[in-house]
Amino acid sequence: MKITVDQDKCCGAGTCVLLAPDVFDQRDEDGIVVLLDAEPPAELHSLVREAASVCPAAAIAVSS
């Protein structure tokens, strides 16, 4: 799995961090997404896919 984030689209909701805090974080100053792990281990894939789907700004893309 390879994750990409579009910081220009990110609205700072932090939904991804709530779901997968080992993969996503937010910048302290403006809440924009920070990708901690672009190729996370298999056990996190399901959560990451949910994070990508639930992101209210469609800022997360996942390819296999």
Next chain:
Amino acid sequence: MSTLIVGASAAGLATAEALRRKGYTGSLTILGAEPHLPYDRPPLSKQVLSGSWEPAKAQLRSAEALTALDAQFVLGDPAVHLDTAERAVHTASGRVLKADNIVLATGLRPRTLPGQPTLRTLDDALALRDSLLGCARAVVVGDGVLGAEIAATARQMGVAVTLAGPQQAPMALQLGSLVAGQLADLHSSRGVELRLGAAVTEVDSGGVRLETGEVLPADVVVVAFGSAPATDWLRDSGLTLGDGIVCDSRCRAAEGVYAAGDVARWHHETLGRMVRLENRTNATEQGIAVAATILGADQAYTPVPYFWTDQFDAKIHVHGFIGPDVTIAEGSLADGRFVARYHRDGELVGVLGWNMPKQARQHRQEITRGCRATVAASTPGAA
């Protein structure tokens, strides 16, 4: 198994994606009234209206992601009738689409005035952009989130903007008086003329008249004063309608029929009442909940409401509910950066961040348990 999703926007797409993610292998049809593939609405009043994004950037998914979804899109063909017993949807062009599961995600229809622009769809946004580009003075009628965002964007496009509405401050209902006052100050400081606290009595293409008698001349009058769940087409469906499609706590409207997003009114078990939420996050989360119900999960949908808005340089995020007692927990209003916590009867019921999205989200974790007492107390008589 077959599933038909009526509505090709955020809630419909989320339902489809969640079904596939959870292993659904049946057929999937997504019916959309608009001719467009799923796109996102929040950017319409901001990046698309201002022109800082090409419209294509507002698309919710890439072509590859939509292909991988393995769904049939039927677009530009509004649903006009639901035969609940037959589980069949009839469309404007005469199609009859039958399925084992039908998901209703038709969203909202804005209140409009003949001849005046509004903003709900991508096409609306592009048309409004054209109007504003050739315009010196605009009046935005509507002091909710959409009106306030349009006013901010139009002002940043160089238009002289007046914002009119009945509340004392923009978004007072959604933000509470303290933060709405801060938002009013922000708009004023950026040159938006506020004419609030007075009802609009007349609108025509030349401008707006207020109940005070004041006339606000305008080249363009944008109406953003509310919307209603898009349920007209369900009137003879036998479903229970009442400010939305009435559902149980699992988002079920009838056997094999479900609803998600702006159009759905469901029993929120934690809050102990019927709820309908008009926000972007709910569209997605409720779509996911519907997918789980379709696949046999027996779980109530009990979200903590959340919305955000971006106006000028302010990013405002609200989790939960605005209660009567407010404390500033981090930062300060003067700095233009703060987290406000809202209590009712001593319980934390909501958190608001102003240019502190991450910090607000961190406070959110404490809300969940507080919701029940709050809302019950704030809405006496609500079922």
